[in-house]
Amino acid sequence: MAPSARRGPYFCGIDAAMDVVTGKWKSLILWELDHHGTRRFAELRRGLPGVSEKMLIQHLREMEEDGLVHREVYRQVPPKVEYSLTEHGVSLNAALASLGQWGTERIRRIGAEKIAPEGVGTDR
Amino acid sequence: MAPSARRGPYFCGIDAAMDVVTGKWKSLILWELDHHGTRRFAELRRGLPGVSEKMLIQHLREMEEDGLVHREVYRQVPPKVEYSLTEHGVSLNAALASLGQWGTERIRRIGAEKIAPEGVGTDR
DNA sequence: TCGGGTACTCACCTCCGGGTAAGTGCCCCC
């Protein structure tokens, strides 16, 4: 089987997109990478409070397979790896924008708590 | 605790929306209801090939709690219940549109199979 | 020399999302 054919048949575009974005941290990773442009592994870990290293790597690998993130390895003595979004990742993130707005609306409506990952004046 | 406070604190709008849309059939239910306007339980079941009655009800109940769908019961001898989208459901569906397009794009890119639920000339 | 950082891998465990199957009370149609 072709390496990228691992995902099942879909009913519609929505669940094809869902398939790629489902995972506790994937949308946050997308957001982090889009927001910062490029991030190292440890930076991502620090940016997503509560994520385990195992899940971070697992999600990053899957997103790489799915062509959403690019992984650049610098062969150095203290290892250095940089992650960034591919154009597909960027466009997915753009497609998520309206959903993000809806969610923000909803948070306001139900008055849920919101954990801002860190400082920067973010809406969305 | 307030009845609608059952959902945890969120990092951002995306996962607030995800929280509501996560579940194997929820996006499909949204789509079915949006497409047909109003549907009975058995119609939904037939419209979502492979769904189990248990999951259908469970998802419908959650979506009702979340204020996405409206449940209208007609007290009749053969029971009749009609489900439809609330305005929040409709707006969520609208917010999912761009994601659906992205997904459709992706399906084309990777050449995955697509199961059209039933006839009607659908994109998205 | 010891602790901490970098980017991981591996083994193990838990919880719950989701599936299967059966039952319910009432009706209509063959």
Add this chain to the structure above:
DNA sequence: GGGGGCACTTACCCGGAGGTGAGTACCCGA
């Protein structure tokens, strides 16, 4: 009079998503 449809409910089970914690190979600063 029995089979099927309606809208569910209940009990049971399984697999996988995700968490925990340890280990690795190397380096740097205190």
